[in-house]
Amino acid sequence: MKTNLLDFDLTGLSAWCLDLGEKRFRAVQLFRWIHQRGLADFSQMTDLAQSLRDKLQLHAQLTALPVISRHDSADGTIKWMFDVGQGNAIETVFIPETDRGTLCISSQAGCAVGCPFCSTGAQGFSRNLSTAEIIAQLWFAEHTLRQERGVDERVISNVVMMGMGEPLQNYAALIPALKIMLDDHGYGLSRRRVTVSTSGVVPMMDRLSLDCPVALAVSLHAPTDALRDHLVPLNLKYPLAELLQSCRDYLAHAPRDFITFEYCMLDGVNDSDEQARQLIALVRPALGELTPCKFNLIPFNPFPASGLLRSSPERVKAFAAILSEAGIVTTIRKTRGDDIAAACGQLAGDIQDRTDVSGRRAKTIRIHA
Numbered sequence: 309m310k311t312n313l314l315d316f317d318l319t320g321l322s323a324w325c326l327d328l329g330e331k332r333f334r335a336v337q338l339f340r341w342i343h344q345r346g347l348a349d350f351s352q353m354t355d356l357a358q359s360l361r362d363k364l365q366l367h368a369q370l371t372a373l374p375v376i377s378r379h380d381s382a383d384g385t386i387k388w389m390f391d392v393g394q395g396n397a398i399e400t401v402f403i404p405e406t407d408r409g410t411l412c413i414s415s416q417a418g419c420a421v422g423c424p425f426c427s428t429g430a431q432g433f434s435r436n437l438s439t440a441e442i443i444a445q446l447w448f449a450e451h452t453l454r455q456e457r458g459v460d461e462r463v464i465s466n467v468v469m470m471g472m473g474e475p476l477q478n479y480a481a482l483i484p485a486l487k488i489m490l491d492d493h494g495y496g497l498s499r500r501r502v503t504v505s506t507s508g509v510v511p512m513m514d515r516l517s518l519d520c521p522v523a524l525a526v527s528l529h530a531p532t533d534a535l536r537d538h539l540v541p542l543n544l545k546y547p548l549a550e551l552l553q554s555c556r557d558y559l560a561h562a563p564r565d566f567i568t569f570e571y572c573m574l575d576g577v578n579d580s581d582e583q584a585r586q587l588i589a590l591v592r593p594a595l596g597e598l599t600p601c602k603f604n605l606i607p608f609n610p611f612p613a614s615g616l617l618r619s620s621p622e623r624v625k626a627f628a629a630i631l632s633e634a635g636i637v638t639t640i641r642k643t644r645g646d647d648i649a650a651a652c653g654q655l656a657g658d659i660q661d662r663t664d665v666s667g668r669r670a671k672t673i674r675i676h677a
């Protein structure tokens with residue numbers, strides 16, 4: 309079996325090259341060809357010795373993910389669906405803005421957390437992605453976009469781990485992928501521009517702060533344990549008090565001096581004035597010290613069968629105003645790419661769960677014409 313070089317961060321690639329009898333600087337050259345230049349063909353890596361290129365042909369490959377479909381939104385957002393085998397597909401979304409280009413990356417096929425407002429959660433959990441499958445999304449998007457635009461410089465300036473899956477439930481594969489994003493010989497993204505979004509896997513948040521402290525977004529969605537147990541079932545395991553403490557601890561290591569709390573606005577569920585006030589109390593514990601945080605209110609993106617409704621724009625504004633008046637920076641997320649079902653929580657779109665005649669659960673992918 310050939311080794312997929314997309315699985316390695318620079319430390320891993322150096323160790324692998326060492327096994328082949330090659331020095332570390334060869335690994336650096338190879339890493340740069342792969343991630344900075346986007347090459348998959350070893351014969352084109354002209355500054356590598358022929359003997360090394362021969363070894364690479366024999367033992368290694370660069371396996372990208374097959375594209376099932378691509379959709380371009382009227383607002384410039386692009387959504388790719390990739391085949392990850394055995395009927396599973398994942399989605400990756402590029403969101404262009406005037407001052408940046410953000411790629412939203414998936415970490416799992418499906419998700420085991422099962423939040424009732426999320427279509428990925430509704431799909432159930434299939435499997436963890438490998439490091440190669442996580443980084444292949446960035447590798448492919450970055451180099452495809454450069455080629456299409458005829459530019460040599462970086463197109464993607466920010467990465468958010470906000471696609472399908474719970475990144476902190478796929479920790480072992482996530483860390484090398486983050487390291488490749490940050491590496492100056494890789495994508496050279498600053499820690500502030502790489503965000504891990506989590507539903508609150510407390511022990512892994514603590515580990516992330518030590519292993520690879522990038523920007524952190526925590527999906528809060530509710531001000532009380534009773535409601536959060538229902539909206540984010542992981543709360544049963546890691547309730548709010550523990551989650552908030554872990555957020556405060558993270559700040560000691562974080563590249564930004566605040567935590568972003570994401571809050572999906574659900575009509576009549578978590579969007580009342582009273583709940584906004586409860587949130588303020590939550591982030592300002594007894595002695596009055598405000599946890600350094602920002603709130604990002606996400607108007608719920610409906611999907612069939614959720615049975616939930618989006619809060620009205622007036623409600624979202626009123627809710628935001630209460631938080632702002634308490635001194636909490638609050639933004640309302642603009643929905644991007646909803647005409648191609650690329651908005652938050654809409655990923656998983658065309659993968660359908662069905663039960664086949666033998667009673668086994670199977671997944672079918674509807675491929676777009």
Ligand code: SAH
Pocket residue numbers: 425426427469470471472473474475505506507525526527570571572606607608609610611652653654
């Ligand atoms: N599993 C991680 C990251 C992926 S979800 C997490 O939960 O944080 C990325 C963000 O989209 C999360 O804040 C999530 O709560 C939000 N989201 C999920 N479904 C949504 C929906 N239908 N409408 C709006 N936001 C949604």
Ligand code: SF4
Pocket residue numbers: 419420421422423426427428429430471472473474507527
């Ligand atoms: Fe999983 Fe995040 Fe969706 Fe919850 S919101 S089901 S944690 S992907």
